Amino acid sequence: MSRRNTKSQQEVLDILKQSGLALNHEMIQEQMSLNTDRATIYRILNRFSQDGIVHKVVGDDGKQYFAFCSNCTKDGHQHNHFHFRCIECQNVICIKNELRVQLPEGYEPINFNGVISGYCSKCCKQRNGV
Amino acid sequence: MSRRNTKSQQEVLDILKQSGLALNHEMIQEQMSLNTDRATIYRILNRFSQDGIVHKVVGDDGKQYFAFCSNCTKDGHQHNHFHFRCIECQNVICIKNELRVQLPEGYEPINFNGVISGYCSKCCKQRNGV
DNA sequence: TAATTAACGCGACTATGTTGCAATAGCAAA
DNA sequence: TTTGCTATTGCAACATAGTCGCGTTAATTA
Ligand SMILES: [Mn+2]
Ligand SMILES: [Mn+2]
Ligand SMILES: [Zn+2]
Ligand SMILES: [Zn+2]
Numbered sequence: 001m002s003r004r005n006t007k008s009q010q011e012v013l014d015i016l017k018q019s020g021l022a023l024n025h026e027m028i029q030e031q032m033s034l035n036t037d038r039a040t041i042y043r044i045l046n047r048f049s050q051d052g053i054v055h056k057v058v059g060d061d062g063k064q065y066f067a068f069c070s071n072c073t074k075d076g077h078q079h080n081h082f083h084f085r086c087i088e089c090q091n092v093i094c095i096k097n098e099l100r101v102q103l104p105e106g107y108e109p110i111n112f113n114g115v116i117s118g119y120c121s122k123c124c125k126q127r128n129g130v
Numbered sequence: 131m132s133r134r135n136t137k138s139q140q141e142v143l144d145i146l147k148q149s150g151l152a153l154n155h156e157m158i159q160e161q162m163s164l165n166t167d168r169a170t171i172y173r174i175l176n177r178f179s180q181d182g183i184v185h186k187v188v189g190d191d192g193k194q195y196f197a198f199c200s201n202c203t204k205d206g207h208q209h210n211h212f213h214f215r216c217i218e219c220q221n222v223i224c225i226k227n228e229l230r231v232q233l234p235e236g237y238e239p240i241n242f243n244g245v246i247s248g249y250c251s252k253c254c255k256q257r258n259g260v
Numbered sequence: 261t262a263a264t265t266a267a268c269g270c271g272a273c274t275a276t277g278t279t280g281c282a283a284t285a286g287c288a289a290a
Numbered sequence: 291t292t293t294g295c296t297a298t299t300g301c302a303a304c305a306t307a308g309t310c311g312c313g314t315t316a317a318t319t320a
Contacts, residue, residue, distance in 0.1 A: 004266050004317045025307080037269050042308065044267090060188045060243040062276080063307070082231050087240070095233065101212050101244075102227065106251025110217070113190040114231075115243045121236025134286045134297055155276080167300050172277065174298090192307080193276075 003051070008036040012044050013053070013068070022057055022067035022083055022092040055079045057092070059115050065092050082114035088123035133181070138166040142174050143183070143198070152187055152197035152213055152222040185209045187222070190245050195222045212244035218253035 015031045016023060025041055032041075045066045048054040054066045055077070065085075071078050082095045092115075103109060119127060145161045146153060155171055162171075175196045178184040184196045185207070195215075201208050212225045222245075233239060249257060 001266075002318085006267065006317075008268080038307095039270080039309075040268055047267095058188065058190045058192055060241055062188055062192045062194070064192070082244075084233060084237060084239075095231065097232065099231075101225065101229075101246060103214060103225065103246065104251065106254055107214060108249045108254050109214075109246045110248035111190055111246065113243075113245045113247070114212075116231060116233065116239045116241065117243070118240035119238045121234065124236055124238050131297075132287090136286075136298065138299080168276095169278075169301080170299055176278095177298095 003047075008032075008034055008040060009044050009047075011036075012041060013048070016054060016066060016068040020068075020070075020093075022065035022094060024059075024063045024065050024092075027090075028066075052077060057083050057115060058113055059083075059085050059092065060117050061085070067092075067094055071096065080112040080114075082116055084120065085115055085117040086120035086123055087117050088119055088127070091120060093120075133177070138162075138164055138170060139174050139177075141166075142171060143178070146184060146196060146198040150198075150200075150223075152195035152224060154189075154193045154195050154222075157220075158196075182207060187213050187245060188243055189213075189215050189222065190247050191215070197222075197224055201226065210242040210244075212246055214250065215245055215247040216250035216253055217247050218249055218257070221250060223250075 011032055011034055012028060015028055019031075025038065025045070028041055028045075029036070029038065045054065045056075045064075049056045049066065052069065052072065054068050055072075057065045057067070059065055065083070069077065078098050080098050080100065082097075082099075083092050084095055085092045101109075101112075141162055141164055142158055145158055149161075155168065155175070158171060158175075159166070159168065175184065175186070175194075179186045179196065182199065182202065184198050187195045187197070189195055195213070197213075199207065208228050210228050210230065212227075212229075213222050214225055215222045231239075231242075
């Protein structure tokens with residue numbers, strides 16, 4: 001099933017690329033100039049995710065975040081890294097260090113989902129009254 | 131605000147303790163003999179979580195899982211560990227190794243949420259036709 | 261330009277989890 | 291034991307996230 005280019009897809013991808021963050025559906029929709037439907041945005045994101053253009057992380061807030069794959073080569077995807085979610089400014093960043101977790105014997109990992117939430121450095125400073 | 135003992139609380143705690151797994155609301159309700167309301171179970175779990183009796187993890191399926199704190203002392207909680215969620219049998223286990231993640235300068239972590247999903251050893255074997 | 265069908269918009273639907281409020285029932289003091 | 295306080299519950303309503311079916315639109319290719 002071949003892909004087609006659409007304006008909505010392009011804009012979603014641009015927003016993800018340019019922000020450099022992991023964004024959820026709502027954040028993306030806010031930044032869209034086009035009036036793209038919610039369901040469509042989800043479909044775009046899931047398509048990107050399947051195609052390995054973006055990777056998906058589920059936050060400890062239960063929401064799905066999508067980030068443009070910057071460190072991935074065509075066949076080698078590297079998504080065993082943590083993400084930091086700031087509970088103040090809501091930004092979610094990728095923490096690039098790839099890491100390996102020792103699983104019990106015989107366990108077969110498929111998806112890695114690591115999120116640490118707290119205060120980012122910017123929001124930390126503001127809270128400490130700077 | 132002091133706590134009171136109730137049968138529902140007791141049974142939820144018993145189920146969590148005895149299973150040794152991280153369970154979500156639905157799994158717990160299925161195992162309850164009492165007809166406890168959904169909202170009540172959530173409230174019980176959140177209370178336990180606040181009181182440090184259980185810890186909460188959000189799976190990459192977006193659901194909240196709760197596990198009895200077995201390795202925690204009164205004041206020292208250790209929840210920086212991963213969890214494994216089997217996409218076949220749905221079991222979620224704690225992987226006891228506590229680990230530390232290097233955050234960028236100035237970031238203040240509050241919550242650690244690590245989940246790896248895939249096939250547990252039991253389900254792996256079954257899938258390979260044993 | 262016309263045909264094919266991927267992608268979209270809309271509405272309906274399924275969770276999951278939370279909250280307000282009145283009723284119930286622990287618990288401790290009388 | 292009885293009484294009073296209020297933590298906890300049940301129920302209904304609500305909020306939000308995400309998915310899906312289906313008819314329509316618009317990329318793409320011939
Ligand atoms: Mn990432
Ligand atoms: Mn755990
Ligand atoms: Zn922040
Ligand atoms: Zn399994």
